[in-house]
Amino acid sequence: MILSAKNLSKSYRNGTKKLSVFKDVSMEVKRGDLITIMGPSGAGKSTLLNILGTLDRSDSGILILDDQNIDALTNNQLAHLRNSFLGFVFQFHHLLPEFTAFENVLLPNQIAGKKDNIQKAEELLNYIGIIDRKDHYPFQLSGGERLRVAVVRALMNETKLVLADEPTGNLDLENANRLIGLFQKINTEFKQAFVITTHNSEVASIGNKQFYLENGTLSQLDSI
Numbered sequence: 395m396i397l398s399a400k401n402l403s404k405s406y407r408n409g410t411k412k413l414s415v416f417k418d419v420s421m422e423v424k425r426g427d428l429i430t431i432m433g434p435s436g437a438g439k440s441t442l443l444n445i446l447g448t449l450d451r452s453d454s455g456i457l458i459l460d461d462q463n464i465d466a467l468t469n470n471q472l473a474h475l476r477n478s479f480l481g482f483v484f485q486f487h488h489l490l491p492e493f494t495a496f497e498n499v500l501l502p503n504q505i506a507g508k509k510d511n512i513q514k515a516e517e518l519l520n521y522i523g524i525i526d527r528k529d530h531y532p533f534q535l536s537g538g539e540r541l542r543v544a545v546v547r548a549l550m551n552e553t554k555l556v557l558a559d560e561p562t563g564n565l566d567l568e569n570a571n572r573l574i575g576l577f578q579k580i581n582t583e584f585k586q587a588f589v590i591t592t593h594n595s596e597v598a599s600i601g602n603k604q605f606y607l608e609n610g611t612l613s614q615l616d617s618i
């Protein structure tokens with residue numbers, strides 16, 4: 395089992411007000427799954443993805459990643475799990491500003507203490523249409539280009555699970571299709587599992603499991 399979430403609930407407290415984002419969310423991710431989560435703005439998709447990626451904590455419920463209950467892990471063990479097991483594509487992609495696109499892409503290799511896989515980095519950047527921008531710094535890239543760099547970075551370590559928050563949000567139709575094609579290709583060839591959030595029903599439809607998050611409830615569309 396790659397991921398098992400049971401009864402995750404999350405609320406935010408603003409002063410005296412409590413905002414419940416979602417309640418009793420459960421899902422499983424198996425090897426080779428490509429899971430999509432659709433839902434309107436503000437439904438809690440980013441919050442859920444951050445919790446699944448251990449960047450945020452739920453108020454209650456159990457999260458098991460790589461067969462380990464994350465509540466039982468020390469901060470160091472958690473950091474190691476994040477680096478070795480997870481790849482992230484954030485909605486507001488955090489490229490490091492002082493590194494070029496190419497250097498950003500090679501960072502996961504370096505953090506994992508592996509040799510730079512220059513060939514793979516070039517292949518992926520080429521596939522996704524930004525190889526000629528590889529020596530640009532993030533401020534010299536468009537939003538969609540930055541996003542694509544972040545996607546390549548997330549794919550470099552062949553982690554078992556990739557979490558992608560609205561990865562096509564900034565892209566025109568052609569580049570969105572190309573990006574989704576890349577996810578599908580990698581998912582099929584390397585059995586990397588994906589959890590992808592989206593507003594777009596076409597993107598949602600590529601999931602072998604499709605979920606909908608609304609009014610605090612996660613439901614599986616193909617099982618309604």
Ligand SMILES: Nc1ncnc2c1ncn2[C@@H]1O[C@H](COP(=O)(O)OP(=O)(O)OP(=O)(O)O)[C@@H](O)[C@H]1O
Pocket residue numbers: 406407408413415433434435436437438439440441442485
């Ligand atoms: N730190 C916070 N404190 C209080 N409320 C928050 C906080 N972060 C998010 N929220 C609220 O929680 C809800 C869910 O936010 P979230 O970012 O997860 O939504 P989303 O589904 O990803 O939306 P979008 O599609 O616009 O990205 C929103 O109503 C938001 O205002």
Ligand SMILES: [Mg+2]
Pocket residue numbers: 439440441485559
């Ligand atoms: Mg979001």
